[in-house]
Amino acid sequence: MRALIIDDERLARKELINLLSQHEDVEVIGEAVNVDDAKDKIEKLNPDVIFLDIQMPEKTGFDLLEELDHVPHVIFTTAYDEYALKAFQVNALDYLLKPIQPERLADALKRLQTKIQDQQREESQESISNGHKLTLQDQVFVKDGDRCWFVKLVNVRLFESDGNYIKVYFDNFKPMIHKSLNALDERLDEKSFFRASRKHIINLSWVESIEPWFNGGLVVTLKGGDRIEVSRRQAARFKDMMSL
Amino acid sequence: MDNKTLIDFQDEFNTVKDYLNLEKIRFEERLEVRFDVEEKAYRYKLPPMMLQTIVENAIKHGISNLIKGGIVDLKCAVGDDEKLCIFVKNSGQLKPNSNKKKSEGHGINNTVQRLKLIYGNNASFKIYNSGSEFVITEIKIPKQTLTLE
Numbered sequence: 001m002r003a004l005i006i007d008d009e010r011l012a013r014k015e016l017i018n019l020l021s022q023h024e025d026v027e028v029i030g031e032a033v034n035v036d037d038a039k040d041k042i043e044k045l046n047p048d049v050i051f052l053d054i055q056m057p058e059k060t061g062f063d064l065l066e067e068l069d070h071v072p073h074v075i076f077t078t079a080y081d082e083y084a085l086k087a088f089q090v091n092a093l094d095y096l097l098k099p100i101q102p103e104r105l106a107d108a109l110k111r112l113q114t115k116i117q118d119q120q121r122e123e124s125q126e127s128i129s130n131g132h133k134l135t136l137q138d139q140v141f142v143k144d145g146d147r148c149w150f151v152k153l154v155n156v157r158l159f160e161s162d163g164n165y166i167k168v169y170f171d172n173f174k175p176m177i178h179k180s181l182n183a184l185d186e187r188l189d190e191k192s193f194f195r196a197s198r199k200h201i202i203n204l205s206w207v208e209s210i211e212p213w214f215n216g217g218l219v220v221t222l223k224g225g226d227r228i229e230v231s232r233r234q235a236a237r238f239k240d241m242m243s244l
Numbered sequence: 245m246d247n248k249t250l251i252d253f254q255d256e257f258n259t260v261k262d263y264l265n266l267e268k269i270r271f272e273e274r275l276e277v278r279f280d281v282e283e284k285a286y287r288y289k290l291p292p293m294m295l296q297t298i299v300e301n302a303i304k305h306g307i308s309n310l311i312k313g314g315i316v317d318l319k320c321a322v323g324d325d326e327k328l329c330i331f332v333k334n335s336g337q338l339k340p341n342s343n344k345k346k347s348e349g350h351g352i353n354n355t356v357q358r359l360k361l362i363y364g365n366n367a368s369f370k371i372y373n374s375g376s377e378f379v380i381t382e383i384k385i386p387k388q389t390l391t392l393e
Contacts, residue, residue, distance in 0.1 A: 008311075009270055034311050057311045 002029045002164060006038040007053040016051055019105050035059035039067055046178050049073040049112055054083050065090055075108050124186050133189040142168055144175030157206040157222050161199050197231040250289035250388055260299050267303050274313025285320040288328040289388045291358050297351045298332045298381050306336030332381045338373050
C-alpha cells in the first residue's frame with residue numbers, strides 16, 4: 001500500500017514514518033506539509049491511503065478532502081478528539097489520536113487492507129458481471145499526466161506491471177495507468193490477450209515469433225522487437241490453449 | 245497550582261519560557277521567539293497564567309495558522325505611571341468574526357474579567373492588529389502594594 005503523510009509538523013511526520021517502517025506492506029511515497037502541497041502530491045503520486053492531520057495552517061484536512069476530485073482512503077491523525085464525528089461523516093477509514101499507539105496503527109492498517117481487498121473483489125466482479133470482456137476492437141481511455149489517448153486495444157501490444165501501475169505499450173507511447181495486472185487480466189478477452197508472466201500481458205495478434213527458453217519457458221518476440229519471457233507455468237498453459 | 249491571586253513576575257515568566265521552548269521543538273524554524281524584559285518588571289506581580297494564556301493564544305491563533313510561521317515577541321516595560329506594560333506581538337491577524345468559533349474567545353474574556361476583579365479600573369487590556377502582519381496584545385497592570393485577602 002502506498003501512503004502519503006500530510007502534517008505540518010516535521011517531527012509528527014517523522015514519528016509516523018518511524019511507526020510505519022514496522023509495516024512491510026506500507027510504502028511511504030511522500031510527505032506534504034500543508035493542504036496545497038498535499039493536493040499536488042495526491043494528484044501526482046496517486047497514493048492508496050493518506051494519513052491526514054486536521055489542524056494545519058490556512059486550510060484544514062477537511063478542506064483538503066473537499067478540494068479533491070478523487071479521494072484516496074483517509075486515516076486521520078490528530079491530537080484532538082473533537083473532530084471524530086466530522087471524520088465519520090466524511091467516511092474516514094480511521095481516526096488516530098496523537099501520540100499514535102503502535103497497536104492502534106496496526107488495527108487501522110488491517111482495516112485498510114480489508115477495505116482495499118473488498119474493493120478489488122467488487123471491481124473484478126463488476127467487470128465480470130458487465131458480461132463482455134474487452135476485445136481487440138474495443139477502445140479504451142488512457143490518461144497519463146496531462147496526456148490522454150483513446151486507443152484501440154488491437155494497437156496495444158503489451159501491458160507491463162510496474163509497482164501499482166501498468167505501462168500500456170502502443171505506437172511510441174507507454175503511458176501508466178493505476179491498476180493491478182490481475183484486475184486488468186480479468187477484463188481482457190483471453191482469446192486476444194495472454195498473461196505471459198507475473199509482469200506481462202501480451203497481445204497475441206502482435207506475436208511475430210516464439211522460441212523455447214530455459215526451464216520449459218518460452219520467449220515471445222512481438223512485432224516491433226519487444227521480447228517477452230513466458231514463465232514455465234504460463235508456457236504450459238499457452239501450449240494447452242493454442243495447440244491444435 | 246495553588247489559588248494565589250498573584251504570583252511573582254519571575255515565576256510566570258519561567259512558565260512562559262518553558263512553554264515557548266516546547267513550542268519551539270514543535271514548530272522548529274516556523275517559530276521565532278524574542279524577549280525584551282526590563283529589569284524593573286521583575287518587581288511586579290501578575291495574576292497566575294495570565295501571560296501564559298496570552299502567549300498560548302499567540303501560538304494557537306497566530307503561528308499555527310501560518311504556513312511559514314512567524315514571531316512571538318514579548319516586551320515588558322514599566323511606564324511613567326509606574327504601571328507594568330506587557331506587549332505580546334505575534335505574526336497573524338485578528339479576524340472580525342474569529343471569536344464566533346466556540347474554541348475561541350474564552351481566553352480573552354477571562355483575562356479581561358480577571359483584571360477587572362483584581363485591579364478594578366486600574367488595569368487595562370487591548371488587542372489589535374499592528375499593520376497587516378501582526379497582532380499586539382497589550383496589558384497594563386498597576387504595581388501591587390497591597391496584599392489582597
